[in-house]
Amino acid sequence: MAIAxxxxxxxxxxxxxxxRDVIQSMDDAIPGKFEITKEGIVHDMMxxxxxxxxxxxxxSRRLEKVMPDELLAHTGTPNVEDEPEGLLxxxxxxxxxxxxxxxxxxxxPRTAVAAxxxxxxxxPDNDWVGKVRDYPLMGIPIYAIFDPRTGSGAVFTDIHSTxxxxxxxxxxxxxxxxxxxxxxxxxxxxxxxxxx
Numbered sequence: 091m092a093i094a095x096x097x098x099x100x101x102x103x104x105x106x107x108x109x110r111d112v113i114q115s116m117d118d119a120i121p122g123k124f125e126i127t128k129e130g131i132v133h134d135m136m137x138x139x140x141x142x143x144x145x146x147x148x149x150s151r152r153l154e155k156v157m158p159d160e161l162l163a164h165t166g167t168p169n170v171e172d173e174p175e176g177l178l179x180x181x182x183x184x185x186x187x188x189x190x191x192x193x194x195x196x197x198x199p200r201t202a203v204a205a206x207x208x209x210x211x212x213x214p215d216n217d218w219v220g221k222v223r224d225y226p227l228m229g230i231p232i233y234a235i236f237d238p239r240t241g242s243g244a245v246f247t248d249i250h251s252t253x254x255x256x257x258x259x260x261x262x263x264x265x266x267x268x269x270x271x272x273x274x275x276x277x278x279x280x281x282x283x284x285x286x
Contacts, residue, residue, distance in 0.1 A: 106176035113178075125169075126178040127220050132213070141238045141283035145208045146182040149236060152277035153185065160187055161203065170205070171196035172228045179224060181205035185232075185273065199225075204232035204273055209239060211285055222246060226256040233258065234272045238285045241266040 109131055113124035125132045146165050153163040162185070169180045178196065183206035190201035199205075205225050207217045217235055225233045226249045233246040242265045246258035264270045266279045 106173065110178060123180055125180055125216075126176065127224060128176065129220075132216055132220065141285050142182075142208045142210060144283050145236050145238055146206075148282060149206055149208075149234075149277065150183050153183070153272065153275055156275045156277065157185070160189075161185060162188055162191060163206075164191060169196045170199035170202060170228060170230070172199050175224075175227055177224050177228055179205070179221065179228070182208045199228035199230050202230050204234060205230045206234045206236070206272070209235060209237040211239065214239065222258065226258050229256075232273050234270070236279070236282065238283060241282075241284050243270070243279070245270060245272055 106126065109126050113126065113131060150163040150165050157163065164184045164186055165182065169178055170184065171178045177199075179199075181202075184197070184202050185204040185206070186197060186202050190197060205221070207221060209217045214237070217237075221233065221235075225246075229249070231247065231249060234243065235245075236243040242263065244261050244263045246261050248259040249256050250259045262271075264279060266282050266284070268279055269276050270279050
């Protein structure tokens, strides 16, 4: 897991830094994915396999075929981290410029063009509730969700201010088989796998 440098620790709260240190120490020893939200540590215990990974790979590959060369639909680390907000997230696919990816530690979420999640079987609310709340707070302008449980998804855009903080103003739903537009790029959702 990539973690921001000590210089980036300014402004982060002590409980957040403690949680970050805990997940960093557990990351190699315990399977699954760790993230930090306003509620605390989220642990997706199941390692993504099968339909989850195939969906992330197909979406990444399809986006890269239509995006300019300076952008990447990245499926690996780093995480995106907003220390002042106390948030550490790991999108399944991050659309980001190559120049913004080559940093030490976690990527600045405000450099991401889009975050894309494939809903896990074990914790769907993390993607449908938590990340719908957290990604606009982190300044990620586009959030797309692919849900192999239902064969559907949504793209959230247009961050605006609300009394509860920044939120997405626009939600466009889709079903598998339709084309979906993420930012400036339209890709097919045909032949994306579903959970059994």
